[in-house]
Structures are given as structure tokens and as C-alpha cells.
Amino acid sequence: MLVEVVQTQTRDVLDVSGLVRRYGELTAVDGVSFHIRSGETYGLLGPNGAGKTTIISMVAGLIPAHGGTVRVAGRAMTPSKTEAKRIIGLVPQELAIYPDLTARENLKFFGRLQGLRGRELTRRTNEVLELIGLNDRAGDLTKKYSGGMKRRLNIGIGLLHRPTLLILDEPTVGVDPQSRNAILESVERLSVEGMAVLYTTHYMEEAERLCDRIAIIDEGRVQAEGTRDELITLTGGVDRINLRGGGSMSRAAEALRGLPAVQHVDNDGAGLILTVSDGPTALAGIVTGAGHAGMSVTSVEIVRPDLESVFLHLTGKALRD
Amino acid sequence: MPGLWTMVAKDLRQRIRDKSVFIFSLIVPLALMGVLSLVFGGLGEDTVDLQPATVVASADDADQLGAALLGAVDSLEIMDVTIKRVPAADVRHETQASGADLGIIIPEGFSNAVLSGQAASVQLVEGDNASLESGVLISVVQGVVDQFAAGTVTAAAGGLSGLPRQDLAALARHAAAGPSLLTLTEGQAAAEQLSLRGTLVAGQAGLFLMFTVGFGVLGLLAEREQGTLARLRSMPVTGAAVITAKACTGFILGVVATTVLLTAGSQLFGVSFGSPLVVAALILSVVTAATSLTFVVARLVRTAEQANVAQSILAVVLGIAGGAFFPVQGTGFAATLLDLNPIGAFNRGLGISAGGGNVGDVTGPVAVMLAFAAAGLLLARILPDRGAQA
Numbered sequence A: 001m002l003v004e005v006v007q008t009q010t011r012d013v014l015d016v017s018g019l020v021r022r023y024g025e026l027t028a029v030d031g032v033s034f035h036i037r038s039g040e041t042y043g044l045l046g047p048n049g050a051g052k053t054t055i056i057s058m059v060a061g062l063i064p065a066h067g068g069t070v071r072v073a074g075r076a077m078t079p080s081k082t083e084a085k086r087i088i089g090l091v092p093q094e095l096a097i098y099p100d101l102t103a104r105e106n107l108k109f110f111g112r113l114q115g116l117r118g119r120e121l122t123r124r125t126n127e128v129l130e131l132i133g134l135n136d137r138a139g140d141l142t143k144k145y146s147g148g149m150k151r152r153l154n155i156g157i158g159l160l161h162r163p164t165l166l167i168l169d170e171p172t173v174g175v176d177p178q179s180r181n182a183i184l185e186s187v188e189r190l191s192v193e194g195m196a197v198l199y200t201t202h203y204m205e206e207a208e209r210l211c212d213r214i215a216i217i218d219e220g221r222v223q224a225e226g227t228r229d230e231l232i233t234l235t236g237g238v239d240r241i242n243l244r245g246g247g248s249m250s251r252a253a254e255a256l257r258g259l260p261a262v263q264h265v266d267n268d269g270a271g272l273i274l275t276v277s278d279g280p281t282a283l284a285g286i287v288t289g290a291g292h293a294g295m296s297v298t299s300v301e302i303v304r305p306d307l308e309s310v311f312l313h314l315t316g317k318a319l320r321d
Numbered sequence B: 001m002p003g004l005w006t007m008v009a010k011d012l013r014q015r016i017r018d019k020s021v022f023i024f025s026l027i028v029p030l031a032l033m034g035v036l037s038l039v040f041g042g043l044g045e046d047t048v049d050l051q052p053a054t055v056v057a058s059a060d061d062a063d064q065l066g067a068a069l070l071g072a073v074d075s076l077e078i079m080d081v082t083i084k085r086v087p088a089a090d091v092r093h094e095t096q097a098s099g100a101d102l103g104i105i106i107p108e109g110f111s112n113a114v115l116s117g118q119a120a121s122v123q124l125v126e127g128d129n130a131s132l133e134s135g136v137l138i139s140v141v142q143g144v145v146d147q148f149a150a151g152t153v154t155a156a157a158g159g160l161s162g163l164p165r166q167d168l169a170a171l172a173r174h175a176a177a178g179p180s181l182l183t184l185t186e187g188q189a190a191a192e193q194l195s196l197r198g199t200l201v202a203g204q205a206g207l208f209l210m211f212t213v214g215f216g217v218l219g220l221l222a223e224r225e226q227g228t229l230a231r232l233r234s235m236p237v238t239g240a241a242v243i244t245a246k247a248c249t250g251f252i253l254g255v256v257a258t259t260v261l262l263t264a265g266s267q268l269f270g271v272s273f274g275s276p277l278v279v280a281a282l283i284l285s286v287v288t289a290a291t292s293l294t295f296v297v298a299r300l301v302r303t304a305e306q307a308n309v310a311q312s313i314l315a316v317v318l319g320i321a322g323g324a325f326f327p328v329q330g331t332g333f334a335a336t337l338l339d340l341n342p343i344g345a346f347n348r349g350l351g352i353s354a355g356g357g358n359v360g361d362v363t364g365p366v367a368v369m370l371a372f373a374a375a376g377l378l379l380a381r382i383l384p385d386r387g388a389q390a
């Protein structure tokens, strides 16, 4: 009893420890641990088949784990634990709505199962319909919806009861850019309101934009974890600057090598390629230095390392094939 | 169970919105009842007017029980019977020559033999053209003789060897008091056997029940395919509540559809199934059995598509074996198998009910259906869930 009380006081909304799940010979999830604090958006970034959905299925109590534990706000989560399920909201990767019910009926049904009743249920249903922009179509059967509208409803159902932890499994797959942006914006808004979010994706742009911390998942394991910047330092943290133009490029190369920020300068004939520790800060000095040395610069490009490069660096594979 | 009724209400709403439940559970079976009753035509008449009949009989008028037996035959209310007395030796010949429906040879000293508990057999000679009338007459004679025998046995059980004289008169009077006897014989004739039209209505109702309850538990497979099962599992409801909700949905649909079918069927085709209370007990039992079977199906199949096929096969097999289209009889092991079929038991129960049986009289069929339900649930627990591995 005492242990329970202590644990509900921790700041972690989600605590995943040593999670394992096997499918026959395959170990789909192999000792995954991470934790999410309240108000934090945490990303699981990994390619197809990395094990993201399997992790989420155990976190949401859909399937039992073969090892390890999941605690949601201090409460143990397993498939039979309805207490822990009260405070999570799941948005499954596959659509999970009834095609022969209207959006409002879908929301009310799941809201009732989540324990909402009466006026509270009606109020939350209307709020969510507003949020996902389906107010006008709330009375239509969802089988008549476009793909994007179905996706939005799929997300809305997960938000209905204001979960402490919202779990989104690749919510933007198969969505047009406009709807995608709307979805990302609403996740940002929820995070601002203090909801903890577990977000899986194989789009690094989404992970970079939304997530406070990111775990890079591959072959069922956490390959690296941290903020975007922390992850990027794993690659050595160097930026690349491409200078294009003409004039005396070898003299310019010589001069730039003397600058403290510059690590390496390469002259490929059409221009100079530099590796620098902090591209944006060093850029002005580099462009003026090249000009003084007699190079006429026509274009400048900074290539910063991204999560894609991190993934490549860690696994030797591209995030997307 | 939290969430149970929320889920049942949602399922019922979906089923009502999706018209197929009306089509498969009500319209198709009613249409089939109509078509089949046309095919079987006049055979399906429920009441038959019995023709006047002639009986050739030998009896010693001084023999009280013999006279009582003939008196019972003579005083039948359901048909006119003319009795022609001839000496015992001539009964056989006369019956055939005159084209009578039945010949009755009552042995000499019949009363004394019965009273002293000795074997005494009444011989019957069936007419050349065995008619419905002769059948009825045979069962009447059988009924009277049975009652004599019962009296003898009672007396023997009382420690007496034979009956005292004064009881003989009472027995004879009792036997001759026709009406009570007749209800007895009629009741026996109707027991376990519905009229053709009754069989048709009950059989179709039983057959389509298998489809109707399928809309419940098999909806679970639809949830799996729609992805909503995963979402339900993330909600604070137990897996048991999810399954129970499906079973409740199937059960409610089954009870409603069967009740409507039997009511509409009995109105449209002029059949009566007897006491509503007994019929209700039978409906609840057969729907329980059918619902339990859907759990087994849900375990064995992977997709809703496969489930529909399996459910149709089961419905047709159990329906036909249960006599949905025509009476089916078997011997030995086959007969036992047929007896265990819940739809067959349902039809038998309705036959008993139609024949005036009360709740106590249908415990046999009810027990068969409930045992079937229990076996189904047990089997569903033991079987691995193939669909979950998909």
C-alpha cells in the first residue's frame, strides 16, 4: 500500500522498464526502457518493423509483455488492469472507428466506456468535434468520410476523456499535408496544455518538430535516446557548409583553414566544402574570409546533421528506404 | 460488469441500422415458411374431418369389460362409428368382405381374465385400405385396454389377487365414460409430433435462429477487422465484458426473432404451439444453446467471412437434422445424435407444448438444449483462439 502511494507521487507519467515481447522466434521488443514526465512529448522514431507498435500495444495493455513492466502514473499496466487504462488514451495506427455509426455516436460510445456520462459526455463530445473539425459532419456515418476525416476522428476518440497519457501510433500515415499539419498542431496544443504524449513515427521531421525527447528504435531495441540536440552530438555534431562560386578558391581555402570554427576544407573545383562545429555562427566569418581571399561566392548552403544522419550513424541504414 | 450495457446498446443499434438482421432473421424465414407451405400444399391441413367408420366386432354382451370397450368405441365424439356384431370366428372375413375399417375380436371370458390378472388379448383386424379412421380406432382400443390393464396392476399392487366383483362394475363404468379416455388417447397421439405446418414454422424459426444469434458473437470478429477491438482493449472494460456483451446481443436478437417468427408463423399458417409459458421456456433454452454454439464458431474461424460460412453450414445441418424441412428419423446411434440436436429438441418441445403439455412435460427437450449450451461453452473454453493468432 505504502509502495503504491510513493509511486503515484513520482513525476513520471509513464515508466517502461525492460520490456520484452516475442513472436515465435522473433524478439520484436528486446529490453526497452524509457520514461515520460508529465507535459512531455516523447517520440519513438524507427523504421517499419522496428517494434514501435508492439511497444505501444504493451504500454496500452492490449497484449501481455513477456518481460519487463509498464507503470502509468505509478499504476501497473497489464491487459487486465482497468484502473491504469482509465488514464490513457490510445490512437491506434490502424483506424479504429465504427463505419456504421456517426462521428458523434462513435465519440459517445467510447466516451461512455471511458466513464464519461451525461452533460460532461455531451460537452466533451462537442469540444472534440470542434477540435478535429468535424462539427458539420458529426451526424454522418463515418463510412462516408474521407480518409483524412476518419483519421481525425480516430485521434479525437483518444482525447475525449482528457487522458493523462495520450498514445499516438503513427497518426499521420496516409494523410494529406494539410490534415497532417492540423494533426501536428493539435498535438502541440495538447502538449502545451500539459498532456503527456507518446508519439511514434518514422518521419524524422515529425519527431524533430513535436518531441521533447526521442528514442531511436531499431530491431526492438532503443539505439539511442535524448533530446534532438543530444542525439545529434552522437554524430560528432558537425555542420557542413557548401560555398559555390569562382575566383581564387585555393587561396580562399587556405585562409579559411585558419579560422578556429573550421575543421576541414575541401576544394572540389566548383566550390569549397567545409566542416564546421557550429555552422550558423561561423557562417558570416567564413563568407567574408572567402571574399577577402579573392573568392567570389555565388551561393551558400549549410547542411546540419539531422535525425536521419543520427540513424544512419547508429545503424548504418537509412530511416526510410 | 462496467460498460456491458453500453456495448450491448451499441451493438443492437448497429444491428438494427444494418438491415441484414431483419432480412435474415425475419423476412427470409417467413418467406420460406410461405413457400414451403405452398409446396406441401393441402398436406399441411391441421384439422382433418374423420369419415364415418364401420367396426366389425365379436363380444359376449354379458362380458362387462368387453361391452365397455365397444361402448367406448361407439360413443366416440370425433367420428360416427357403426358397430356390426358377428361371431368371433367371422370377424376377420366380415371385416374384409364388408370393407370395414376395423375388426375387433374380444376373447371369451375377457372380463374374468382381466380381473384375475391373466393375459387376455384383444385381437384387431385392420381393414384392407388402412385409413386414418382405422388408425384412430386402434389407438382408442389400445387406450381402453391400457386402462383396464392399469386397473389390474393397481389392484395387484394392493395385494389382491384379482379384483373384487363390485370393482368390476366401477372399472367398466369408468372405462365407458368415454370423454376422459378420449382426451387421453388424443394427447398421446399428438405428443412429440407437430402438425406438418407446425413443424415448418418451428423448423424455420430454429434454423434461422442460428443465423440470428450469429450477429452477436461473430460481431466480435467484425470488431477485430475494424480495429475497434484493439481500442476496446485499451479501455477500462474487461475482455469478459466485451465477450459477454456480444453474447447478450445475440441472445436478445435470437429471443426477439424466434418469438416474432413463432407468433407470426402461427397466425399466418393457423398453427398453435400451446401455452405461451412453455413456448417461452423453449425459446429461452434453444436461444441459449444457439448462442453457445456461436462461441465455438468464433474460436474456430479467423475472419467474419469464414464465420458466416460456418454459421450457415451449421444452421442448415442442424436445421435439417432437427426437421426444419421434413421429419428426420434415425436408428441407434444416429437417433441419439438426432435427439441431441438443439433444434430437434426445440421442435419436440413445441410438439409436446402443442399437444397440451405443460412446463413439466418439456423438461426433457429443455435439458437437451441446456446441456448442449453447456457443452458449447466448455468446448469454446478449451479450443485455442485461431483468430487471435491472425
Ligand SMILES: Nc1ncnc2c1ncn2[C@@H]1O[C@H](COP(=O)(O)OP(=O)(O)OP(=O)(O)O)[C@@H](O)[C@H]1O
Residues within 6 Å of the ligand: A023, A026, A028, A046, A047, A048, A049, A050, A051, A052, A053, A054, A055, A093, A170, A202, B390
Ligand atoms: N501479431 C504478430 N505476430 C507475429 N509477428 C508480429 C506481430 N506483430 C508484430 N510482429 C512483428 O514484430 C516486429 C515489429 O512489428 P511492429 O508492428 O511493432 O513494428 P512497427 O515499428 O510498428 O512498424 P511500422 O512502422 O510498420 O508500423 C515486426 O517484425 C513484425 O513482423
Ligand SMILES: [Mg+2]
Residues within 6 Å of the ligand: A052, A053, A054, A093, A169, A170
Ligand atoms: Mg507500427
